[in-house]
């Protein structure tokens with residue numbers, strides 16, 4: 001009874017306020033289990049002004065200072081970049097070659113950050129309070145301490161820099177995976193006791209540990225025999241927390257060709273999935289895994305794994321297959337496709353504000369890593385850079401291509417969406433140190449890719465307030481799960497048609513986008529601020545649970561006819 005009244009009320013409201021605006025509305029159709037949210041979700045634009053029609057635009061915009069091996073979006077205009085220890089030309093305060101910078105996407109300048117230990121092949125994830133946790137590393141060199149067991153913290157803000165707990169972890173972890181759990185704690189998963197081209201039983205670390213958001217250190221590590229069963233291709237596991245409305249901390253975990261559903265509260269395997277067809281998907285035969293956009297009311301979690309290779313051989317063509325699976329189904333099976341006909345090892349996946357997946361970077365043959373050897377030999381082990389992004393529409397399952405870049409992005413490259421809707425692309429260094437004489441040199445050039453949705457000529461919407469906040473992106477706006485937030489938007493388009501989404505960018509390295517999430521929000525109502533005004537107040541319902549979107553920093557994107565606002569707004573969800 002209550003439900004029906006609520007919906008009727010909304011319909012009346014909509015009819016009165018925006019009947020002439022042309023907004024499309026659609027009621028969700030609750031049928032079975034899983035989280036049900038009430039209210040209205042605005043439909044898709046009738047005309048698709050986006051992918052496939054035009055190819056987007058690449059620009060070389062700056063220099064990353066250090067090689068961009070790992071990155072995290074840390075504010076609306078800054079990206080933290082972390083390299084391994086290598087002979088970068090710039091120096092940190094103590095005179096050692098710098099290995100971390102803070103890159104500003106508005107000025108295209110960087111500030112040097114200071115680290116104490118080697119960050120070679122590490123991972124990161126956000127605590128719920130908005131501090132980035134970064135874990136793992138490699139041996140000491142160039143004045144840096146050994147970093148295998150290090151834990152590092154970065155809290156964005158004026159003059160922010162790294163702090164570190166040397167030897168903080170329970171054991172040594174090179175190539176660990178990480179994820180933010182629904183509790184806000186951070187999971188550090190697996191890895192090896194030392195660097196290697198391919199993992200083996202002698203150095204395998206089949207355990208995980210959980211760093212508490214409340215402070216302190218993990219009491220112990222938990223055994224993870226799955227990481228023994230899946231040797232040798234078991235590093236940088238794919239981890240996706242599964243949405244649920246029971247407060248559970250369950251994740252899809254995948255390495256090599258094997259996946260499990262794992263309960264982190266009880267430390268038990270709940271389910272094993274059929275072996276994924278095709279080649280290997282984990283380092284050094286590196287593929288990519290993405291959790292496709294989550295949409296109310298069911299937030300059906302579909303994992304898509306693409307690329308990789310079948311053997312560690314420089315000439316072997318990369319895997320041209322993808323598999324989709326919903327790990328929460330009763331008898332889930334892999335639904336395979338051909339990756340748009342383009343094989344790729346070391347692909348990056350970026351979920352765009354339109355909900356389509358951009359696959360970019362990586363190579364058409366070979367594998368991840370590099371040779372040791374004299375510089376007269378090629379040190380790289382992958383060739384045939386794939387320069388044109390592929391675009392995947394999760395709803396129609398169709399593939400298209402965008403315009404190519406001119407810069408190969410091989411091993412140790414990265415990509416992420418930023419708050420203005422562009423895609424930041426950097427890195428590439430398939431050798432053991434800075435080396436510029438190679439066909440695939442150490443790459444410092446930063447590119448920005450503008451997808452077609454930024455090139456439509458349509459006026460971009462502008463977010464002018466969120467809740468009581470009118471100063472946006474000067475601080476993170478704290479919001480609670482399930483909260484209805486009033487968002488004021490200026491629309492410059494004749495027939496507005498809004499979508500609201502919240503995106504968590506996660507931490508990007510080695511083709512992993514740890515905890516990357518895209519969640520569509522219900523827009524509960526929309527009304528003009530004044531009659532005939534261009535300001536519209538949207539009531540946006542935040543995702544209901546922390547298993548749907550990890551607690552901590554995320555960005556609110558508002559789209560008008562598939563064109564994102566000039567700046568997404570940084571939130572802190574808890």
Ligand SMILES: *[C@@H]1O[C@H](CO)[C@@H](O)[C@H](O)[C@H]1NC(C)=O
Nearest residue numbers: 127129131155213214215216
């Ligand atoms: C967030 O929590 C972590 C772990 O307890 C702590 O190290 C960090 O200082 C906290 N950050 C803030 C901004 O309070």
Ligand SMILES: [Cu+2]
Nearest residue numbers: 120121412510
């Ligand atoms: Cu690496």
